[in-house]
Structure formats: structure tokens, C-alpha cells
Amino acid sequence: MAITASLTQSPLWQQLQQHYQSIRHQHMRDWFAADPQRFQRFHLQAAGLSLDYSKNRITNDTLQLLLQLAQERNLPAQIEGLFRGDVVNRSEQRPALHTALRNFSDRPVLVDGQDIMPEVRATIRRMEEFCWKIRRNQWRGYTNKAFTDVVSIGIGGSFLGPKLASGALKPYWDSRLNIHYLANIDGSHITEILRRLDPATTLFIIQSKSFGTQETLKNALACRHWFLDNGGTEADLAKHFTAVSSNVQKAVEFGIAEDNIFPMWDWVGGRYSLWSAIGLPLALAVGIDNFRELLRGAYEMDEHFRTAPLHQNMPVIMALLGVWYVNFFDVGSHAILPYDHYLRSLPAHLQQLDMESNGKSVTQDGTPVDYDTGPIIWGGVGTNGQHAFHQLLHQGTHFSPCDFIMPMQSHNPIDNFHAMLVSNCLSQSQALLQGKSEAEALQELLDSGMDAEAARQLAPQKVIPGNRPSNTLYFPRSRPATIGALIALYEHKVAAQGMLWGINSFDQWGVELGKQLGNKVLHALEGEPVPANFDGSTQGLIQAYLHMQHEL
Ligand SMILES: O=P(O)(O)OC[C@H]1O[C@H](O)[C@H](O)[C@@H](O)[C@@H]1O
Numbered sequence: 161m162a163i164t165a166s167l168t169q170s171p172l173w174q175q176l177q178q179h180y181q182s183i184r185h186q187h188m189r190d191w192f193a194a195d196p197q198r199f200q201r202f203h204l205q206a207a208g209l210s211l212d213y214s215k216n217r218i219t220n221d222t223l224q225l226l227l228q229l230a231q232e233r234n235l236p237a238q239i240e241g242l243f244r245g246d247v248v249n250r251s252e253q254r255p256a257l258h259t260a261l262r263n264f265s266d267r268p269v270l271v272d273g274q275d276i277m278p279e280v281r282a283t284i285r286r287m288e289e290f291c292w293k294i295r296r297n298q299w300r301g302y303t304n305k306a307f308t309d310v311v312s313i314g315i316g317g318s319f320l321g322p323k324l325a326s327g328a329l330k331p332y333w334d335s336r337l338n339i340h341y342l343a344n345i346d347g348s349h350i351t352e353i354l355r356r357l358d359p360a361t362t363l364f365i366i367q368s369k370s371f372g373t374q375e376t377l378k379n380a381l382a383c384r385h386w387f388l389d390n391g392g393t394e395a396d397l398a399k400h401f402t403a404v405s406s407n408v409q410k411a412v413e414f415g416i417a418e419d420n421i422f423p424m425w426d427w428v429g430g431r432y433s434l435w436s437a438i439g440l441p442l443a444l445a446v447g448i449d450n451f452r453e454l455l456r457g458a459y460e461m462d463e464h465f466r467t468a469p470l471h472q473n474m475p476v477i478m479a480l481l482g483v484w485y486v487n488f489f490d491v492g493s494h495a496i497l498p499y500d501h502y503l504r505s506l507p508a509h510l511q512q513l514d515m516e517s518n519g520k521s522v523t524q525d526g527t528p529v530d531y532d533t534g535p536i537i538w539g540g541v542g543t544n545g546q547h548a549f550h551q552l553l554h555q556g557t558h559f560s561p562c563d564f565i566m567p568m569q570s571h572n573p574i575d576n577f578h579a580m581l582v583s584n585c586l587s588q589s590q591a592l593l594q595g596k597s598e599a600e601a602l603q604e605l606l607d608s609g610m611d612a613e614a615a616r617q618l619a620p621q622k623v624i625p626g627n628r629p630s631n632t633l634y635f636p637r638s639r640p641a642t643i644g645a646l647i648a649l650y651e652h653k654v655a656a657q658g659m660l661w662g663i664n665s666f667d668q669w670g671v672e673l674g675k676q677l678g679n680k681v682l683h684a685l686e687g688e689p690v691p692a693n694f695d696g697s698t699q700g701l702i703q704a705y706l707h708m709q710h711e712l
Pocket residue numbers: 315316317318367368369370371372373376430431516668671
């Protein structure tokens with residue numbers, strides 16, 4: 161669905177700019193005072209999740225204008241096209257059909273005229289059989305011992321999604337398998353993992369859509385050498401090495417038995433691939449039934465995104481709020497604050513999902529944008545962040561909209577721990593909203609008995625501007641379906657923002673240059689002549705590396 165007018169030329173955009181000017185100095189505190197129903201008014205539920213978006217710098221008029229923008233940018237048609245398998249990734253001429261991986265309906269999904277659902281379902285059945293054999297010790301190592309450890313070798317989308325989901329579902333791990341994620345090319349990473357493992361009871365899964373990623377192949381080869389140097393033989397490799405890839409040929413050439421290769425497809429982007437066989441480590445840890453539950457939660461969110469009217473559409477509302485801050489408040493970052501130890505990897509996954517999808521500066525037809533696009537995603541687990549970076553959130557000159565994510569029940573209820581965790585989450589967003597005026601700070605100091613002059617001196621340091629926006633996503637207790645819905649929610653928020661900005665959220669050409677240059681630098685570090693066209697800094701750093709190799 162091509163978008164005609166440039167985003168910023170439309171009269172509606174001008175209207176939004178005027179509206180921003182008219183409300184930018186108003187304080188949310190006053191809006192809450194004037195509207196006791198504000199929480200109910202700016203609240204949504206979908207797929208087991210609840211969203212309180214009342215602590216945002218919006219009025220009803222703001223919301224209506226933003227919803228008009230969504231209509232003007234043809235969001236309903238673009239959403240339908242996404243699910244239908246339109247070529248939404250125009251630079252690579254591909255659809256983006258991660259939703260097909262969790263399609264529980266009986267609707268076919270066509271790619272090049274072929275229904276892909278039979279192959280998707282066959283792959284899940286293969287995963288089920290594989291997990292069954294491993295978890296019930298039917299598939300054993302070369303000494304006939306049951307597996308104790310699984311090493312998932314992969315990086316980017318072949319690492320962050322499975323790592324997040326398996327951590328989020330730790331309460332559901334019902335196997336004695338230890339899952340390790342090996343991603344970095346830093347020799348310390350593989351060393352720290354392998355040092356504790358026994359090759360006889362270790363299963364390796366090489367996770368790589370392209371089967372061409374330098375770090376993954378290097379680590380896979382090193383694991384293979386480790387296996388063969390510590391008791392395994394070539395004949396045993398098939399028992400201990402499996403792979404997930406869209407490049408079966410390369411996986412076979414690496415030495416993976418074809419029967420041990422699970423397929424991936426070009427119509428699934430790496431950062432959207434958790435729902436494919438890339439989720440094998442998770443399925444091994446929690447069992448295929450819980451993995452299916454994760455898929456079902458994502459499916460529920462898919463159906464919501466696909467069918468809910470825009471004003472009740474959770475991903476669309478979150479996307480519009482993001483556009484409101486990025487393009488009208490000129491805010492360049494967005495904080496993800498999960499108040500859940502099991503969700504501590506969520507910010508890292510959403511960094512890739514959002515920044516690799518929407519860190520773009522041309523539209524789908526190659527026109528440079530004249531507006532900002534994807535924000536910098538950052539964050540950390542609460543309450544730890546309160547003792548680290550929340551200071552900036554409250555008193556810094558930048559402001560970063562925050563998503564607080566709060567399970568209202570704990571998997572590990574102890575005393576009143578969870579009530580304390582929740583109280584911290586709620587009071588942080590409350591403090592961001594209401595702040596503290598200088599008069600309030602001064603009175604507080606005087607009430608504490610401080611003398612007037614000292615209090616007058618100190619009060620300005622304690623002013624908190626407030627009026628800083630946040631969303632609170634909450635749910636009872638995190639179950640597999642909840643986590644599936646949560647991750648799918650952000651997938652669709654990111655896609656919806658890409659649709660609004662007219663950019664391609666499904667390619668990632670920006671990561672190519674670093675890889676190309678990396679190979680040339682590697683040759684120089686390994687003794688080949690340093691290319692004369694290298695900048696002075698790179699040349700100097702290469703020399704420093706070479707020099708330091710001789711220092712003890
Ligand atoms: O799964 P692979 O083909 O090994 O790719 C792993 C990662 O490589 C690149 O960094 C891409 O930018 C990521 O989107 C991808 O997830």
C-alpha cells in the first residue's frame with residue numbers, strides 16, 4: 161500500500177504541530193485533577209495484557225488527531241497487508257510473516273501462491289518430536305548418557321529472542337537441562353561456557369538463518385573442535401550437533417546431518433524468529449506445550465492487532481504515542497523498565513527489535529526522511545534501575561518516555577516482597593508524573609527542622625519537574641501466553657511505527673558496512689599490510705594492537 165504524500169507535508173501534520181504548541185506547557189497533574197476518569201479513559205486490554213496509558217502528554221484531542229494520522233497513513237490496510245503476506249520488505253522483495261509461525265486459525269498463508277502453513281506445522285511437529293526424545297532421554301550422547309546441557313550458538317535475532325523467552329519462562333523449566341547461550345566472538349564467552357561442560361552430555365544447536373554469520377560459524381567450529389578433542393568422534397557429531405537455518409546446504413557442508421537441520425524461511429526476519437525453530441532451546445527447557453502456549457499468546461495479540469479498531473488497538477496506540485514523542489516532543493529515546501527479574505533481558509531484545517527495525521533514514525522508496533524515526537531503546541530491570549539511572553529520568557534535561565512492565569503476582573511470593581516491588585513501580589511513574597515544586601521541596605525541608613537559609617539554599621536541588629510520560633503494562637502472573645502476547649505487542653508496535661513513518665522495518669542494510677570493513681581490519685591485525693586508505697585512527701589503533709601483542 162504505497163503512501164503518497166510525505167508525512168510532514170500533510171495538513172494533519174501541521175494541525176498536530178499546532179496542537180503540540182497548545183498543550184506542551186500544560187501539566188498532566190492538572191489533567192488528572194480535572195478528569196477523575198482519566199485512568200479509565202486511557203486504558204486498554206488485549207490478549208491478557210492491560211495498558212494504562214493515562215500518564216501520557218495527551219488529551220482527547222491529541223488522541224483523535226493521532227488516530228486521524230493512522231487513518232491517513234492507511235494503517236488498517238497496511239496491517240491487513242502484513243498478515244496477508246504482502247511484500248512489506250521492499251528492499252529484499254520479501255513479506256514479513258512471523259505471524260504465520262503462530263497462526264492458530266485455519267486461514268492459509270500464501271507465499272508465491274503456496275500455502276506455507278503445512279510446512280510451518282510440520283516443523284513444529286518435528287520440534288515436538290525432537291524435544292520429546294531429548295527430554296525423555298531417548299536421544300542420548302555418544303557414551304549413551306542423557307544430555308545435561310544445551311549450547312545454543314547464535315547471535316542477534318538467533319540469540320536475543322530465545323534468551324529472553326527462556327529467561328522469562330524460567331518458572332516453567334521442567335527439565336534438568338541447562339541452557340547456555342553462546343553469541344559473542346570474544347574467546348572469553350565460549351571459554352566460560354565450555355569450561356563447565358562434558359562433551360558426552362552436551363547438545364549443540366547452531367542457530368543461524370543465513371548460516372553465514374562470522375561469530376556463529378567461528379563459535380560452532382570451535383565447539384566442534386572442542387567436542388572432537390575431548391572424546392567425541394566424527395561419527396558422534398550427528399548425536400550432538402543440530403542446526404536451525406534457512407541455508408540447509410551450508411549447514412550440511414558444515415557437517416550437520418540433514419535430518420538434524422530445522423528449517424527457517426526468508427519470510428521471517430531474524431529479530432522476529434523466536435516463534436520458529438530458533439525457539440528450540442526454549443522448547444527444550446519448558447516443553448513443547450508451553451512453547452505452543454507462548455505461540456498462542458502471540459496469536460491472540462496478532463488477532464487483536466489485525467481486527468481491533470484503531471482507537472482500541474494496543475500496538476497502534478503505543479505506536480502513535482511513540483510518534484507523538486519522537487516527532488513532536490523531539491524525544492530521541494524510550495526506556496523499557498520491566499519490574500520482573502525474569503524479564504530482565506527484555507530491554508536487550510527490544511533494542512534489536514526496535515532499533516534494527518526502525519533505525520532507518522529513508523522511506524520504502526528510498527526518499528530521505530525529513531523527520532525523526534526509531535528512538536534509542538534502553539532500560540533495565542526495576543527496582544535496580546532506581547538505584548542507577550532513574551535520577552536522569554526524574555531530574556535530567558532529557559526526558560525519556562518509559563514503559564513500566566509489571567506482573568501483579570509473583571511466581572515466588574515471599575512475605576510482602578511483591579507488594580514492595582509493585583509499590584516501587586507505581587510510585588516511580590507517579591513521581592515522574594507529579595514531580596515536586598520548589599515550594600513543596602522548601603516546605604518539606606522546613607518541616608524537617610532545617611533552618612530557613614539552608615532550606616532556601618537546598619530547595620532548588622530537590623525540584624523534580626514531573627510531567628514526564630510513562631505507560632504501565634500489567635497482567636496477573638506471567639504465563640507462557642502472557643510472554644508471547646507481550647513480545648508480539650512490541651513487534652506490532654514497531655511495525656505500526658514503521659508504517660506511520662513509511663520506512664522498511666524488516667531489512668537491516670546498516671549492519672553490512674561494519675562486517676565488510678571488519679574483514680579488512682582483521683587481515684591487518686593478522687599481519688597483512690594496513691590499507692593506505694584507512695583513516696588515521698584505525699591505522700593507529702591497529703598499530704597499538706600489534707604493539708601490545710608483544711607486551712606481557
Ligand atoms: O541468524 P543469522 O543469519 O546468523 O543472523 C544473526 C543476526 O545477524 C545480523 O546481525 C542481523 O542484523 C540480525 O538481524 C541477525 O539476527
